[in-house]
Amino acid sequence: MESPKPNSNGHQNVIVMRHGDRVDHLEPLWLSTAKRPWDPPLAHDGLVRAFRTGQRIRSHCGFPIHRVFVSPFLRCIQTASEVIAALSAVDLDPNATSSKDVLSVDNSTLKVAIEYGLCEIMNTVAIKSEVAPKDKKFDFKISDLEAMFPKGMVDHNVDMVYKELPQWEESGESFKKRYANTLKVLAEKYPLENLLFITHWGGVSSTLYRYFKDATKYLVDYCGSVELRRQILNKDGFGESVEFEVVTSHGVCFKDHNVPIHDHVVYQSSV
Template sequence: MSQIVWIARHGNRIDFVNPEWFNTAERRFDPPLSDDGVVQAYQLGQRLKAENIAHIFASPFLRTVQTANQIAEALDLPIKLEAGLSEWLNPAWFPEMPEKLSIEALTKLYQRIDSSYTSRLVPQYPETHAEMLIRAGKTATLLADEFFSEDILLVGHGASVLGGAVGLVGASAKDQVKASLCCLVKVARQEADWLLELTGDTSHLSAVEEVIRFN
């Protein structure tokens, strides 16, 4: 049995480009992509056009949905919103559960969203780093097993990219995966084993960040 799980991080976000955005935003902890982030997401979609991806799963945060939408347009696939791929709900980052657009509002904005899909795992605020790794890892393994006969793509955040890889490959992935913006991780299943084949590829991007940022 063989299968490929691709894991991608969202593109650049508006508050990384314009920190002042945070001060007046309606949903301060759910920033959209910046203009160059949209370009990055488009380039990632073009990179993945040649791959045999059957399902796209995305965190319900706006920046991940926007990234997944660019990929979904390139691959002509729906988007399944999976809360288990959400941002690390770190109380040092968020004073409360971060407010996001509702699933209904997202579905109106992005018609490729599959409204019939239900998240397999829902994170609870607050969570420690260890809890986040377990949650993201469990989500990746659940989806890989449920859709075991097909290649899938998980679009998440720096934390959930790392957690997903650790969940599939094991703790060794912690020191190998570099979850930069719009990077691509490739994990291949060969019988009972998972092999880490790409650890954070950004060769598809015309511009990459020099220092990896998470929040």
Template sequence: MTIYLTRHGLREDWINKLWRSTALRPSDPPLSARGFHIAKELGIFSKTLGLKHIISSPMERCIQTSTAIADELDLPIKIDYGVIEWVGPNPKPDDILTPLSNEELKLKYPRIDLGYQSTTNVIPTKETIEELHFRTKIAVDQIIKKYKDDGPIIIVSHAATMIALGRGILNDNQAPLRSGVCSLTKFNLNPSQNEWELEYTGKADYMEEGEQSHWTFKRPVIENSQ
């Protein structure tokens, strides 16, 4: 089995600093024009990966990135709240997550699979790093169990969540993973040892500008790996 992790493309509010001031859902910015471009680059490269399933955060920037992949591969998009954005332990009001419902998203993005059962339906209102690791570990373990005989899969998420998902796969909450937008991190299951191995992280050579907007946690994670 193989799992790919990626992060959404460049966000509109990174380019247009006034976007949030008039947005109905300030925590849910779409991709910028450049974000759509690099998502397209990822989508084209994804044709080389043999993907069978696309799992996405419900946030619109992730759905738009997933759509760029799905359009190239003619695959549905499975929305999973277990891989949603991390808002941190003390989010500001504009950071509170307010994604559209799956049904609302389906109207805008027809490739969404309404039959997929998310690993959770809970939208976190605040989370410590430790709680993020706990949430994503549960999610990725359930996803692996569901698709262990039917991969490869790609999970489209956010910087902190993507790092935490990768650490959950490796059972190592200290693993240093790259999180550039639309970059790829690849894990393979070693069947002889029944352990996951990291093949690469932060791969971005298929994008004309290479790695962009890498992010990581500001402080070390001190809890033991579970």
């Protein structure tokens, strides 16, 4: 696999994105027969939304995505698969709405890796006790999940920031630190590449809270995202003083006033 070309515009871009529409929120009866009720897949609408989000990123963001890091939960893996298909499509149906319409992909410029640090909040706020495993062991077969991506696109040389899933009933402070640390470590590890993180509501909202502290809660729609940017100081990476900026967001609003965070409003703060 060829190495992706370094950023040529003097900036690193990072997008933190929520997964698509989950089936259990649209089809309540799904839970009655689910073998893994805590790990729902995407609904059809979620697959379509994820693919179209990938198309939007490709067409309107103004920069290429070099690496995708994704939570091991199935809804995130499926979201990543659809987004990646849209980002790397070489030949597709003009009316494409999902990865099934992509005839071929370019797997030489985009890499993907699963990251435990981006997983769901591991407590009853996010995973109800009645659907969580009774033994509180959340099992993922990483090789099966990696097989859902195009051949040659998974980077097996990437070490996870978090080698294991968080312990059940992690605190609010713990998951916020986890999401922030995952972003920081990976951004510093690949400073010359643009990154896409596909995670959960908690991952997107925790990122926003670092910059917009005047709302009690954020509403993050399915595939809602926040885009960050920071300047590259030299060809080798960054100095400690360089900070991310929030460039724009999509599908995110304040709970209190239902006021969207406007595009192109930049707030600077350390990450």
